[in-house]
Amino acid sequence: NAGVMQNPRHLVRRRGQEARLRCSPMKGHSHVYWYRQLPEEGLKFMVYLQKENIIDESGMPKERFSAEFPKEGPSILRIQQVVRGDSAAYFCASSPDTGRGEKLFFGSGTQLSVL
Amino acid sequence: AQSVAQPEDQVNVAEGNPLTVKCTYSVSGNPYLFWYVQYPNRGLQFLLKYITGDNLVKGSYGFEAEFNKSQTSFHLKKPSALVSDSALYFCAVRDGAYNTDKLIFGTGTRLQVFP
Secondary structure: OOOOEEEOOEEEEOOOOOEEEEEEOOOOOOEEEEEEEOOOOOEEEEEEEEOOEEEEOOOOOOOOEEEEOOOOOOEEEEEOOOOHHHOEEEEEEEEOOOOOOOOOEEOOOEEEEEO | OOEEEOOOOEEEEEOOOOEEEOOEEEOOOOOOEEEEEEOOOOOEEEEEEEOOOOOEEEOHHHOEEEEEOOOOEEEEEEOOOOHHHOEEEEEEEEOOHHHOOOEEEOOOEEEEEEO
């Protein structure tokens, strides 16, 4: 059973370009969470999705950021018109989400560098 | 709102000595508490969790944590530290909203174990 898969592992973009980060949850998990980690900082929650639904996007910046988790395929975190401040590690986690305190399984992250 | 605090940015300990990484929490309702570890350039790995039951929770790699309701603390401990335990440690609490497994993380504590 493969773990949470994120790709690409490293992504370099120039200012103004778009970044698309992909996350395939563990098999059997239908809930995905995206977190952002700035250098030397903790993880900040961005968005929580179920299949085809955004449940909680309270941590998403109001502009340029969007996320989806389609019925088929991976979850996508999309950042339009990237700026240098978007440079960070973006982590995806998944859970079966029973609401009974299941642990989250994390991917290895995507390191986004904006030049 | 649920939150956790990690008051120490860094903890230094000699190999073979006991270690403690501190965490306090603030929740409404029953707390679901977690510890995760992050090694360099990696995602987070689950160590242990407290939902209910015994106040002393045992986890991976010889770590344990003590839930203290009166002090609202959930400190991570290990009787004898190893150099390989050097990493970034995160305390987390389940967000009470939506009855999900979404986690809110602390800012992290860097553990440095010296030979």
